[in-house]
Amino acid sequence: MSSALTDRARELDTRHAGTDLRGRFRLPPGVVYLDGNSLGALPAGVAEAVADVVHRQWGSRLIASWNEAGWWDAPTRVGDRLGRLVGAAPGQVVVTDSTSVNLYKAVVGGVRLRPGRRVVLTDPGSFPTDLYVTEAAARDAGVVVERVEPSAAVARIEELGHDLALASYSSVDYRTGELWDLPALTRAAHAVGALVCWDLCHSAGVLEVGLDEHEVDLAVGCGYKYLNGGPGAPAYLYVARRHLDAFDQPLAGWNGHATPFAMAPDFVPAPGIARGRVGTPPVIGVAALDAALGAYDGVSVADARERSLSLTGFFLECLDALAPELPVATPREGHRRGSQVSVRHREAYAVVQALIARGVVGDFREPDIVRLGFAPLYLTHADVLRAAEHLRAVLDEGEFEREEFRARSTVT
Numbered sequence: 001m002s003s004a005l006t007d008r009a010r011e012l013d014t015r016h017a018g019t020d021l022r023g024r025f026r027l028p029p030g031v032v033y034l035d036g037n038s039l040g041a042l043p044a045g046v047a048e049a050v051a052d053v054v055h056r057q058w059g060s061r062l063i064a065s066w067n068e069a070g071w072w073d074a075p076t077r078v079g080d081r082l083g084r085l086v087g088a089a090p091g092q093v094v095v096t097d098s099t100s101v102n103l104y105k106a107v108v109g110g111v112r113l114r115p116g117r118r119v120v121l122t123d124p125g126s127f128p129t130d131l132y133v134t135e136a137a138a139r140d141a142g143v144v145v146e147r148v149e150p151s152a153a154v155a156r157i158e159e160l161g162h163d164l165a166l167a168s169y170s171s172v173d174y175r176t177g178e179l180w181d182l183p184a185l186t187r188a189a190h191a192v193g194a195l196v197c198w199d200l201c202h203s204a205g206v207l208e209v210g211l212d213e214h215e216v217d218l219a220v221g222c223g224y225k226y227l228n229g230g231p232g233a234p235a236y237l238y239v240a241r242r243h244l245d246a247f248d249q250p251l252a253g254w255n256g257h258a259t260p261f262a263m264a265p266d267f268v269p270a271p272g273i274a275r276g277r278v279g280t281p282p283v284i285g286v287a288a289l290d291a292a293l294g295a296y297d298g299v300s301v302a303d304a305r306e307r308s309l310s311l312t313g314f315f316l317e318c319l320d321a322l323a324p325e326l327p328v329a330t331p332r333e334g335h336r337r338g339s340q341v342s343v344r345h346r347e348a349y350a351v352v353q354a355l356i357a358r359g360v361v362g363d364f365r366e367p368d369i370v371r372l373g374f375a376p377l378y379l380t381h382a383d384v385l386r387a388a389e390h391l392r393a394v395l396d397e398g399e400f401e402r403e404e405f406r407a408r409s410t411v412t
């Protein structure tokens with residue numbers, strides 16, 4: 001069985017040779033890294049770019065670098081560069097803060113764009129920070145949150161009609177990897193005069209989001225998953241150009257002021273997306289993300305998506321052949337999945353730890369999910385097969401029963 005799969009892996013790697021960009025990354029030898037959906041791998045050039053910021057720009061040029069090295073404008077400059085990957089024309093994306101903070105700005109700002117409406121819709125299965133922040137933002141904006149599964153959202157939007165201010169959803173479910181219908185949900189919200197906010201944490205860089213094309217109003221996402229910006233990389237906020245003049249985000253800070261160095265006593269928002277800024281940007285982190293985005297130079301997101309679908313599709317084939325007893329939580333139809341495959345196991349945490357000990361790095365999500373992310377730029381079909389073979393071995397050897405693999409760390 002495995003030899004047929006080996007041939008198939010080879011055939012698929014040949015077919016997709018044009019998008020094998022492993023050479024653009026610095027991966028440890030012998031590791032199959034399936035956790036790029038949690039912390040992307042290190043792209044070549046990032047360490048050098050960061051060293052330059054530290055040694056030359058900071059060390060030698062000191063404060064002059066705010067102007068000379070473009071530190072001040074970096075959040076919007078890098079925002080434009082990132083915008084290409086999510087289908088946003090320049091001037092609508094700013095790299096700043098964390099996803100949580102940007103979501104707060106987007107939800108409050110979005111509700112303020114639709115005064116008189118009382119409901120924000122969100123997914124009960126959202127990543128927890130999205131739930132916490134959406135609740136807090138709605139409370140502060142004087143509206144209520146209703147939690148409705150994405151699959152039922154369009155019907156609920158139609159019922160709510162003019163009561164709906166904002167529908168705030170993730171485009172890919174972080175646990176199951178299910179890809180929701182962003183265009184349909186967006187159209188439904190617009191049909192009742194409401195806005196949408198999409199969280200792109202698990203879609204940016206691996207599938208075509210098409211923010212401008214689908215007339216999305218607001219979006220947020222993080223820099224450290226498939227965009228490879230490094231641990232704690234700054235996140236981003238997208239506000240569609242047509243909303244920018246009226247976008248009244250709640251965290252008025254001096255970096256978002258129209259004339260920050262006038263040191264004026266009262267807040268006047270900057271024109272354009274710069275009003276999404278709050279305080280001083282993490283310059284080193286922005287520089288790392290900027291350099292990391294170089295891994296996507298010359299690559300279209302459509303190409304990355306094609307490779308991603310091939311990798312996840314092949315992993316499903318491998319599972320069917322090697323581990324058919326494992327329930328798959330991810331939809332099988334390509335158009336319904338992001339760039340991950342999740343399987344369920346009662347000892348999912350220990351299964352993941354046993355895989356890591358074998359050099360196959362994935363992660364665990366409550367309650368029973370073995371989550372494997374397939375970052376398209378640096379994985380091959382041969383890696384995919386190796387991962388499936390190790391998974392088979394972990395199950396056969398009963399490695400998940402071992403004490404050493406059951407002890408929980410802080411970060412899972």
Ligand SMILES: *Cc1c(COP(=O)(O)O)cnc(C)c1O
Pocket residue numbers: 098099100101127129130170174199201202222235
């Ligand atoms: C990773 C992730 C986050 C992370 O939020 P931070 O504030 O950047 O830590 C938020 N939402 C979703 C859906 C995520 O996948």
